[in-house]
Structures are given as C-alpha cells and as structure tokens.
Amino acid sequence: METMVWALVPDSSVTDNSGRVQDTMSMRERRDDECVALYRQGDMRAFEELVRRYQDRVYRFVLRMIGSREESLDLAQETLLKAFQGLPRWRPQAQFSTWLFQIARNTAIDALRRRKLVEYVPIGDDVDLPDQGLSPESQLQLVQRCRNLQAALLRLSPEHREVLLLREVEEMAYDEIAETLGLPEGTVKSRLARARLELLAICRHGTY
Amino acid sequence: MNKLDCPRVEELSAYVDDALEPDALAALAVHLGACADCRKTVHGFRELHTALRDLAGARVGQDLAPRLHAALAGSGARVLRRPARLWRVLPLPLAAAASLLLGVFLGGLLVHIPAAAPVSPAMAVFDVVPPGGICMSAGPCSPQGRIY
Numbered sequence: 363m364e365t366m367v368w369a370l371v372p373d374s375s376v377t378d379n380s381g382r383v384q385d386t387m388s389m390r391e392r393r394d395d396e397c398v399a400l401y402r403q404g405d406m407r408a409f410e411e412l413v414r415r416y417q418d419r420v421y422r423f424v425l426r427m428i429g430s431r432e433e434s435l436d437l438a439q440e441t442l443l444k445a446f447q448g449l450p451r452w453r454p455q456a457q458f459s460t461w462l463f464q465i466a467r468n469t470a471i472d473a474l475r476r477r478k479l480v481e482y483v484p485i486g487d488d489v490d491l492p493d494q495g496l497s498p499e500s501q502l503q504l505v506q507r508c509r510n511l512q513a514a515l516l517r518l519s520p521e522h523r524e525v526l527l528l529r530e531v532e533e534m535a536y537d538e539i540a541e542t543l544g545l546p547e548g549t550v551k552s553r554l555a556r557a558r559l560e561l562l563a564i565c566r567h568g569t570y
Numbered sequence: 571m572n573k574l575d576c577p578r579v580e581e582l583s584a585y586v587d588d589a590l591e592p593d594a595l596a597a598l599a600v601h602l603g604a605c606a607d608c609r610k611t612v613h614g615f616r617e618l619h620t621a622l623r624d625l626a627g628a629r630v631g632q633d634l635a636p637r638l639h640a641a642l643a644g645s646g647a648r649v650l651r652r653p654a655r656l657w658r659v660l661p662l663p664l665a666a667a668a669s670l671l672l673g674v675f676l677g678g679l680l681v682h683i684p685a686a687a688p689v690s691p692a693m694a695v696f697d698v699v700p701p702g703g704i705c706m707s708a709g710p711c712s713p714q715g716r717i718y
Contacts, residue, residue: 409642425628438634508624511621530619551580551589555579
C-alpha cells in the first residue's frame with residue numbers, strides 16, 4: 363500500500379455565487395453536458411470553454427451554407443448567443459452539439475430566405491485551408507479547388523447542401539444528422555445520396 | 571452488367587460511409603467487382619469526400635467568448651465573482667510529496683537574492699527617520715542603524 367502524506371498545494375478551484383466549489387483546471391477535459399451544468403450554476407469559464415470548442419465548427423458550417431464570410435461571422439455569433447440564451451429549453455438527453463447545429467442550421471436557412479439567394483455569391487479571395495505543408499503551386503490549386511467546390515455547393519438546394527455539410531465536413535453519423543435536421547434516418551440516407559450525385563454532376567460538368 | 575442488378579444509389583452512398591450491414595456490404599462488394607458504372611459512382615463519391623474535407627479548415631480567427639460574454643451579461647447571466655482560494659490541502663503519495671519538496675529545494679538554489687545595496691548619504695532622506703529626525707524606537711531606526 364502506498365504511503366500518503368498531506369501537502370499544501372495551489373488551489374485550482376473556485377467557489378461560485380451559491381458557495382459551491384468548482385474545479386476549473388480541467389475544464390478542457392470536461393464533457394459538453396458537464397460544461398453546460400457548470401454554466402447553469404453561473405460559471406462563465408464553462409461558457410467560454412464551450413464557445414471556444416464550437417465557434418469554428420459553427421462558423422464553417424454557416425459559411426459553407428450561405429457563402430458569405432462576413433455574414434457568416436455575424437450568424438455564428440448569433441447562433442452561439444441563441445444557444446446559450448435558450449439553454450433552459452435544452453434537454454440533457456440530446457447532445458449539446460446536436461442542439462447547437464439545429465440552431466446554426468435554422469439561423470443559416472433564415473438568412474438564406476431573407477436574402478432569397480438564387481445566384482452564386484463569391485466568398486472572397488481568402489480561403490481558409492488546413493495546414494498541409496503544400497508547395498505554393500499546390501496551395502494555389504487547392505484554393506481554386508475550394509473556391510470551385512464552394513461555388514458548386516451553393517448551386518445545390520439548401521436541403522442537399524446542409525445534409526452534405528453535416529456528413530462530409532462535420533463528420534456526423536446518420537442518426538445525428540437525422541436528429542439535427544428533424545428527419546427520419548432513411549430520408550437522410552436518400553437525401554445524402556442525391557446530394558452527392560448532384561454535386562458530382564455539377565463538378566464534372568464544370569457548371570459552377 | 572445488367573442495370574437491373576445495380577443497387578440503389580443510397581446503397582452506394584452508404585457504402586462510402588461504411589454504413590451498410592455486413593450482408594449488404596458483402597453483396598455490394600461483389601457487385602462492384604463486376605460493374606464499372608457503380609465503381610465510377612463510388613469513386614466519384616470518395617473524391618467528393620476528399621475534396622469536401624478541404625473545406626473543414628475555415629476558422630473564425632478570433633476568440634468570440636469575450637464578445638458573447640458581454641452580450642450575455644447584458645441579458646442577466648450570473649457571473650463568477652468570488653475570488654479563488656489560493657491554497658488547499660491535498661493528500662499526496664509519499665513519492666509525489668518528496669518530488670514536490672525536492673523541486674522547491676532545487677528551485678530555491680536557483681534564486682539569487684542580491685544583498686541590499688549600500689545607501690548613499692543623499693538617499694538617507696528616504697530613511698524611516700531621515701537625518702535630523704528623532705528615533706523613538708528602542709532599536710535601530712534606519713538600515714544603517716544610525717540614530718539621528
């Protein structure tokens with residue numbers, strides 16, 4: 363049996379307004395539902411962790427849905443704000459990510475309806491690419507490919523675009539996509555297949 | 571290949587997602603070995619998958635937490651206010667405690683506290699009892715122990 367001693371160490375915990383002690387050192391290791399529970403107790407550090415955890419995912423989903431970088435930043439913030447303000451309505455049985463993407467999706471769809479977007483909207487010269495250690499020439503080719511792909515995505519219907527983004531970019535499983543979009547899983551499967559066929563046709567014929 | 575034998579496109583799409591049951595997966599694998607059209611479709615879906623992954627790199631480029639925090643604070647969210655306790659007592663295994671003490675000891679050896687520099691007469695005006703003042707203490711009233 364290992365011998366134990368008592369030691370005085372720096373305290374990483376804080377006490378919230380209600381007197382409950384919380385450990386903030388391991389916030390990054392906490393699950394989403396734990397962070398939500400801490401936030402509901404008034405711990406804004408848990409809120410900050412959730413924001414940092416999801417802000418890029420929400421932003422890129424909205425960006426690929428509507429194609430406008432500037433508007434996507436506003437919409438991403440609007441999504442996160444709605445999510446935290448609406449947390450009293452969130453049921454812990456559902457995943458926080460599913461809840462968040464439901465709001466992101468509805469926010470993007472509302473924005474598209476307001477704009478009555480029917481034409482291609484360029485996303486600008488900057489394209490955020492993952493760091494792949496490519497040569498400048500390869501980077502240029504990749505940027506152009508991304509621009510073309512984004513243009514092709516915007517030619518899809520919003521229903522096809524969202525299911526494709528949730529599967530291919532957000533890597534959600536069929537059941538999670540179904541829950542996010544409020545659809546039967548069979549509908550997700552068929553819609554995804556048709557979206558892929560349609561996008562493939564657009565890319566192969568260069569009609570973007 | 572007889573088109574009537576080809577699976578629905580949903581199956582080809584699910585195949586790319588590894589979302590088929592084992593029996594369906596095995597049957598489709600056999601079909602793909604014989605059907606160039608279906609192989610072309612599956613290949614196209616996989617190319618799309620690779621291309622779409624390139625779109626995953628978009629970043630906000632800034633921390634949204636402070637801005638959202640301010641917006642939420644305006645809507646009445648509770649904010650953590652009480653300061654953290656600085657220290658607490660924890661049980662530690664003996665080995666961990668020994669490591670901690672050793673680290674503190676070694677760290678102390680690295681810290682060099684220079685000796686206090688001698689005070690010039692001009693700086694004596696900043697002594698507890700400057701020149702000309704009266705020292706009411708029984709002990710020395712200045713760093714140099716002078717009693718004026």
